[in-house]
Amino acid sequence: MHENSVIRHAGITLRALPGMARFALRCAPADAPRASQALGLDLPLAALTASAGAGRAALWLGPDEWLILAEDGAAETLPPAMEDAFAATPFSLVEVSGRQLAYGLSGPGAEEVLAEGCPLDLSDAAFGPGTCTRTLFGKVEMVLWRPGPEPAWHIEVWRSFAPHLHAHLREALLDL
Amino acid sequence: MSAPFRTHQGGRPDRARTLRFTFDGRTYDGHPGDTLASALLAHGVHLTGRSFKYHRPRGILSAGPEEPNALVELDAGPGRREPNSRATMVPLRDGLLARSQNRWPSLAWDAGALTGAAAALLPAGFYYKTFMGPGRAWEKLYEPLIRRMAGLGRAPAEADPDRYAQRYAHCDVLVVGAGPAGLAAALAAARGGARVILCDEQMEMGGSLLSQPGTRIAGLPGWEWLEVALAELRALKVRLLPRTTAFSYGLQNMVSLAELPERAEGPRERLWMVRAARVVLATGAIERPLPFSGNDRPGVMLADAARVYALRYGVLAGHRAAVLAAHDSGYEAAFALQAAGMEIAAILDPRAAPPADLLAEATGRGIRVLAGQGVARSLGGRRVTGLISTGGERIGCDLLLMAGGWTPSVHLFSQARGALRWDAARDAYLPDTAPEAVLCAGACQGSYGLGACLAEGHAAGGGHGAAPGAQPGREPSGMPTAQAVAGAAKAPMAFVDFQNDVQAKDIALAVREGFRSIEHVKRYTTNGMATDQGKTSNMVGLAIAAATLGQEIPAVGLTRYRHPVTPTGFGGLAGRHRGDLFEPIRRAPLHGWAEAEGALFEPVAQWRRARAFPRAGEDLHAAVLRECRAVRQAAGIFDASTLGKIEVVGPDAAEFLERLYVNPWKKLAPGRCRYGIMLREDGFVTDDGVVGRMAADRFHVTTTTGGAARVLHMMEDYLQTEFPELRVWLTSTTEQWAVIALQGPKARTILEPFVEGLDISAASFPHMSVAACRVMGIPARLFRVSFTGELGFEVNVAPDQAPALWRALMRAGAPHGLTPYGTEAMHVLRAEKGYIIVSQETDGTVTPDDAGLSWAVGKAKRDFVGKRSLARPEMRRRDRPQLVGLLPRGTVPQEGAQILASPGARMAEGHVTSAYWSPALDRPIALGLLAGGRERMGQTVYATVMGGAPIAMEVTDPVFLDKAGERVNA
Known part of the structure; x- marks a missing residue:
């Protein structure tokens, strides 16, 4: 499928990212340490921030909501680890590995491509390294995450919206 | 080719390079830096169009965005025809092809001009008065006629081949207008470290500086200072957007800009949606025309426009000009034009005592001033040849200039919900306070001197210290417009709104007929309702209304400025969302398989679902019958992933x-x-x-x-x-699971070998069971459910794995007659069982009881969403529309057909919600909502047929097949 091909233009690269394990984690913020223990990663508690390390990332999407991204094997190992960590404490862990796909957009000025459809301020001052949010690109909802200081963006989108999002990003990139 | 009206030197256009363009079939030349208007004027072409209502010849009135007359059609090939382009705003380019509008057979000889002779029959509000009858004459005769006569260009018929981009942007300061005030504001803000965007609708930044080559700023010649300023802005990373019109000011400083990028291969337009912490408006001011008979004749022009053409473009709009100067700026224009080589026939100043310094300078320059006199009427045909003064003197000229004072461009400030205040001294509405973080600078708040513009811009940009210095200009004055328009209401063909052909007498007539609010006068006369939103006409119209009412202008009020302030293309507003990107089209994981099988698809919400899988030689109906039979007799496989x-x-x-x-x-x-x-x-x-x-x-x-x-x-x-x-x-989890439904008596036989870790026999996995298991080794959630009335399973697996499982099931099921079926067969199968589809059997007014689903309601429950409403008396009426089965005689009625108690009844008692040919019953069946339907079993009712005899139907139970449910529990 064309949306999986790598597109390079004006020093910016748009590529489909390989498959990964994903979970929607919900729990009371006070119980976050239990999840951190199971994840081996501090669950971020500050709004719109992500933490990452050791092949895993946790993206804060709401006061009691995180998107967990992990290398492939975690689909089997993470649910029992969470069950153990939470024991009788209520939480919700729902696998969404197949629900969404990911794209990477990187290179100097990549935020200009995103500005074609994303109404947020993506400057360093407003959207620094480690920032993540659920937002829009044109007519499609996405989760946007800037993992580090370099101009590289991680985009999560529901599977059936991915071709539209990719085609829109591609047009915006080629017109830059 | 020589351009006879081009000056020998001066101006911004690059005379070393020549561009060729065509207007109405004739080829002309011009230079980079010209607009279409300046290039036409260089060749002495004033006549550029015919007016909207009277088809009067019209020329170029202005040199800027306010142009109401010179609207032309640009033709850049199929799908790229653009009507209503203002010639004053079209940058000249090589090969430009332009045509005049609203004329037939030609611009010079226009049949529609006959309406001008019949003008007495077309007064204000003539739409409401003249075209009243008889009968259907409006839609048959008048409207088509008016539409043909009163055109404003033709929209292209072909698809638009261009791309349109959109861009969100955020900044600390957005500066609108790159004249001296805007430049000073942008410089001050950027030097302070702010993120700045500076936009200007002209092709070149500089605003009024571009037509003031002689001025000095900060010790530099004006044009040199402009270069230095722009270079500094670039160095400070200010985003400079020339050819970009700010056309709409939204809430919380969201300002929309329409950019027409220069590069030919990129998008044709880019819509900027800018969120600015602060907005500086430096939008300038627009000169007012003056109403007198024949003030619309080609060659009658705004005085400052003629000055701009001379000094910015090096084009003299005529050889011999007369200037009607109700404002001091008319003198400045006259002096500048004379210096550029134009003969000034006379200045007519309606003021009895013009300012002494101006009189002295005019005298010194040998220019005659007729104080206390105006223009009674212009002379000439398709070009002005002279005028008759109010004193009765005949003066020959080929250019008649109007200086009626200035109207600050407060449109965007007004859209920012800014309040306006009337300033009697400046004879204008000026910005007052606004709830948004917006500041004004320069002429848009009535400050006309260069020094004041620079100082205000510098301050609005947050600048400290001294602003770029310029000599303070003299404070100009003029005759109040309410005075200057006196007498115009009696003059024939004295135009106020040139684009909508509204005369001064139309406004006076509207007032006499009882319209008091300026909003009503505007609508009745259409003054200010053309595409230019009355940029040149609002204040003149207001002055006439005030004078007729005997009131002051502020007592009459002011009309609002709509979005967009300046017309913008639909393309930019639509952006990428056209063609394939119009809306997201969602395709489920098994879509590719269905497509390869030649399935027909239908849209369901944003999804595309396989409607049927016709085989060679089959039509939709035949395919659906075959698919239904396969499910009832063997097994069907169905993609339910979109649930x-x-x-x-x-x-x-x-x-x-x-x-x-x-x-x-x-x-x-x-x-x-x-x-x-x-x-x-x-x-x-x-x-x-x-x-x-x-x-x-x-x-x-x-x-x-x-x-x-x-x-x-x-x-x-x-x-x-x-x-x-x-x-x-x-x-x-909609997209986490792909869903494969297997339905039919052979479903278990086909599925059973694939299932691990679960016994799916009837005894241990009865109807309405669910379990996690593996299917073909894939983690799955297996449901035993049915939407067909047959033994059925729904296998939920990861979307990546679904195509392989589907193909394996197809292979294994082939010997059993496993058949893929689409949504159409699904609809028929469920209707045979009386299963409803929400939004087909329901329409937002159907209760569970209406739909025959009372059994599902937990009667013992204390509460649930909607429970209290179900207790209302209206919800318990026995004659509410209730779901029934219908057995039509003969043919399948139309879904949506009304149900009548007798063939001739006038009152519908319900409607048909679903209707199909049932392969299982081998007859038409239908479901419907019928008043008190459950008590009408066995009765005959009738479905309406458009233009035909109603279809008789027997009322019956909605379950047509297997009422005992033996098949589903098999």
Whole structure:
């Protein structure tokens, strides 16, 4: 499928990212340490921030909501680890590995491509390294995450919206 | 080719390079830096169009965005024809092809001009007066005629081949207008470290500086300072957007800009949506024309426009000009034009005592001034040849200039919900206060001197210290417009709104006929309602209305400025969302397989679903019959992936569903499913679907395809606002699971070998069971459910794995007659069983009881969403529309047909909701909502047929097949 091909233009690269394990984690913020223990990663508690390390990332999407991204094997190992960590404490862990796909957009000025459809301020001052949010690109909802200081963006989108999002990003990139 | 009206030197255009362009079939030349208007004027071409209503010859009035007359059609090839382009704003380019509009057969000889002779029959409000009858004459005769005569260009008929971009941008300071005030503001803000965007609608930045080559700023010649300033702005990373019109000011400083990029291969337009912490408006001012007879004749022009053409473009708009100067700026224009080589025939100043310094300078320059005199009428045909003064003197000229004072461009400030105040001294409305973070600078707030513009811009940009210095100019004055328009109401063909052909007498007539509010006068006369939004006409019209009413201008009020302030293309507004990107089209994981099989697809919400799988030689009907028979006799396979799915998890999950659905959930055992019905607060069915209990604290909820997002939002809404105490969380899993449905008597036989870790026999996995297991080694959630009335299973697997499983099932099922079926067969199969489809059998006014679903309602439940509404007397009436089966005689009625009690009845008693040819019954069947239907079994009713005899139908139970449910429980 064309949306999986790598597109390079004006020093910016748009590529489909390989498959990964994903979970929607919900729990009371006070119980976050239990999840951190199971994840081996501090669950971020500050709004719109992500933490990452050791092949895993946790993206804060709401006061009691995180998107967990992990290398492939975690689909089997993470649910029992969470069950153990939470024991009788209520939480919700729902696998969404197949629900969404990911794209990477990187290179100097990549935020200009995103500005074609994303109404947020993506400057360093407003959207620094480690920032993540659920937002829009044109007519499609996405989760946007800037993992580090370099101009590289991680985009999560529901599977059936991915071709539209990719085609829109591609047009915006080629017109830059 | 020589351009006879081009000066020998000076101006911005690059005379070393020549561009060729065509207007109305004739080829001309010009230079980079010209507009279409300046290049035409260089060749002495003033006549550029015919007016809207009277088809009067019209020329170029202005040199800027306010142009009401010189609207031309640009033709850049198929799909790129652009009507209503202002010649004053079109940058000249090589090969430009332009045509005049609203004329036939030619611009010089226009048949429509006859309406000018009949002008007496077309007064203000003539639409409402003249075209009253008889009968259908309006739609048959008048409207087509008016539409043909009163055109404003032609829209292209071909598809637009261009691309349109959009861009969000954020900044600390957005400066609108790159004249001296805007430049000073941008410099001050950028030097202070702010993120700055500076936009200007002209092709070149500089605003009024471009037509003031002689001025000095900060010790530099004006044009040199402009270069230095722009270079500094670039160095400070200011985003400079020339050819970019700010056309709309939205809430919280969201300003929309339309950019026409220069590069030919990129997008044709780019819409900028700028969120600015602060906005500086430096939008300048527009000169007012003056109403007198024949003030619309080609060659009659705004005085400052003629000055701009001479000094910015090096083009003299005529050889010999007369200037009607009700404002001092008319003198400045006259002096500048004379210096540029034009003869000034006379200055007519309606003021009895013009300022002494101006009189002295005119005298010194040998220019005659007729004080206390105006213009009675212009002379000439398609070009002005002279004028008659109000004193009766005949003066010959080929250019007649109007200086009626200045109107600050407050449009965007007004859209920012800014209040305007009347300033009698400046004879204008000026910006007052605004709730947005917006500041004005320069001529748009009535400051006309260069020094003042620079100082105000510097301050608005947050600048410290001294502003770039310029000599203070003299404070100009003029005759108030309310005085200057006196007498115009009696003059024939004295135009106020050139684009809509509104005369001064039309406004006076509207007032005499009783219109007092300026908003009513505007609509009755159409003054200011053309595409230019009255940029040159509003204040003159207001002055005439005030004078006629005998009131001051502020007492009459001011009309509002609509979005967009300046017309902009639809392309930029649509952006990328056209063609393939118009809307997201969602395709489920098995779409590719269905496409390869030659399936027909139908849109369901944003999804595309396989409607049927016709084989060679089959039409849709034949395919559907075959697919239905296969399901009833053997087995069918169906892609149900688009069904909405929500994972409801938490210790209070059952309690939450108890409150959201009409059904009881607490006693549903893990491993079991239930058909759930969801109401809105008003008691009407909004969604339905099977809910499976995976564990004590985990439910797998399904919704309709179209209702998925709505149901999740509704659940979240109730959870967060009504039931925040419940410990339960919702996650959309619609796209986490692909769903393969196997339905039919052979379904178990085909599926059983694939299933690991689960006994799916009738005894241990009965109808309405659910379990996690593996299917072909793939982790799955297996439901035993049916929407066909047959033994059925739905296999939920990861979307990546679904195509392989589907193909394996197809192979294994082939010997058993396994047949793929689409949504159309699904509709027929479920109708044979009387299963409703929400939004087909329901329309937002159907209760569970209306739909025959009372059995599903948990009667013992204390409460659920919609319960109180169901107790209303209206909801318990026995004659409510109720779901019934209908057995039509002969043919299949139309879905949506009204149901009548007798063939000639005038009152409908319900409607047909679904109607099909049933292969199982080998006859037409239908479902419908019929008043008191359940008590009318056996009666004959009639379905209306458009233009035909009603179809008789017998009222029957909605379950047509297997009432005992033996097949589904097999």
